Amino acid sequence: MIEASDLKKYFGSIRALDGVTVEIPGGVNLIVGPNGGGKSTFFKIAAGVYRPTSGRIRVLGKDPWRDAEFKRKVGVSFDPAGFPPFVTGREWLELFAEYRGGNPDEVAELLGIDFLDRRIREYSSGMRKKLSLAQALVGDPELVMIDEPLANLDFEAMGRVVEIIKTLRKETNFLLISHIWEPLLPVVDRVYVIAGGRLVAQGEVTEMKEVLRNLYSLSFTSQ
Numbered sequence: 001m002i003e004a005s006d007l008k009k010y011f012g013s014i015r016a017l018d019g020v021t022v023e024i025p026g027g028v029n030l031i032v033g034p035n036g037g038g039k040s041t042f043f044k045i046a047a048g049v050y051r052p053t054s055g056r057i058r059v060l061g062k063d064p065w066r067d068a069e070f071k072r073k074v075g076v077s078f079d080p081a082g083f084p085p086f087v088t089g090r091e092w093l094e095l096f097a098e099y100r101g102g103n104p105d106e107v108a109e110l111l112g113i114d115f116l117d118r119r120i121r122e123y124s125s126g127m128r129k130k131l132s133l134a135q136a137l138v139g140d141p142e143l144v145m146i147d148e149p150l151a152n153l154d155f156e157a158m159g160r161v162v163e164i165i166k167t168l169r170k171e172t173n174f175l176l177i178s179h180i181w182e183p184l185l186p187v188v189d190r191v192y193v194i195a196g197g198r199l200v201a202q203g204e205v206t207e208m209k210e211v212l213r214n215l216y217s218l219s220f221t222s223q
Contacts, residue, residue, distance in 0.1 A: 001026045001143065001173055002046060007055035009041050016041040018197035019055070027189035028165060028174040030205075032181050032212065037195040043147055043177045047076045060143060072100055075141035079148035081132035085121035089113070089131050092120065093138055100139025107134045112160060125152040133161065137168075144168075145175045150183060162187055181212060 002024040009017040017038045033039040044050045045057055048064035048071070057063070062070040075096075083092060093104035093116070108116050111130050115123070123131065129152040136144050149165075150158045165174055166187045178184060181191075191208040193201040193215065201211055 001029075002057070002059050002175065004042075004046075004057045005055055007042070007045065007057055008053045009038075009045060009050060010053045015197050017045070017052075017194075020194065020197075020199050022192065022199050022202065024175065024192070025190070026173045028169050028176070028187055029190050029192065030176045030178065030181060030184055030188045031192045031194055032178060033194040033200075035179070038197040039177050039194040040147060041197075042194055043145065043175070046175065047074070047078075047145055073142045075100070075136035075139065075144045077132040077136035077144075077146040077149070079129070079132070079151050081128050083120045083123075083128065083131065086119055088117050088119055089123070089134075090116040092131065093134055096135050096138045100141060102139035104134070104138055107138045110134075110137070110164060112157070126154065126157065129153055130157070137164075141172060143173045143175065145177075147177045148180070149176055149178060150180045151178075158183060185209060 004020055004022050007017055007020040020042060031039045031042065041050065045052050046059050046064060051065045059070065060073055064070050090104055093107065097104055104116065111134055113130050113134060115127055120128070120131070133146065133149065136146055149161055153161065162183055169187060176184060185205055188205045191203065191205055191212065192199060201208070203211070
């Protein structure tokens with residue numbers, strides 16, 4: 001699904017990614033890591049937002065930076081999400097439905113959205129998060145990429161998102177980037193840890209549970 005070879009991304013003297021090589025198969029995959037460790041940079045390269053400094057990445061066999069067809073197959077939710085303030089949520093989702101297909105109302109119902117006809121400038125952070133998730137899901141993409149899927153959501157909405165992933169995993173693939181990882185583990189197949197710009201651990205979710213707990217307990221005790 002995603003193949004990266006010696007992937008590097010530098011911002012001046014900052015090495016956000018410093019030689020990541022990884023093969024991420026189909027299914028539900030989760031990338032975790034500390035803030036500033038490189039996981040969001042990897043996500044944005046895979047989404048076609050950043051061009052790598054060097055190295056190679058292919059997503060669904062496509063170069064996300066160069067291949068326009070890539071965006072028809074992939075739905076992306078960024079965090080924080082950016083929207084034009086004066087359009088409605090419906091108008092925003094219809095833009096994505098125009099080239100990916102799908103019905104905005106069906107996705108809105110799935111996420112419990114009842115505010116599509118309000119202008120986005122009136123949305124709370126939680127409402128904006130739901131709209132961002134809806135934009136990634138509309139049109140039944142082959143791959144859904146979500147940055148921080150549970151951020152800015154209440155507990156009920158978090159549970160709904162986890163259930164949606166659990167249901168849709170039969171039909172599509174997911175790449176999730178999150179520092180809130182424990183609620184997602186029941187629906188995840190594989191976990192990848194990116195820290196210091198490098199891939200430091202990876203494996204099936206069953207073998208990574210203890211690795212994650214040890215990594216995060218170590219980070220807290222060292223503070």
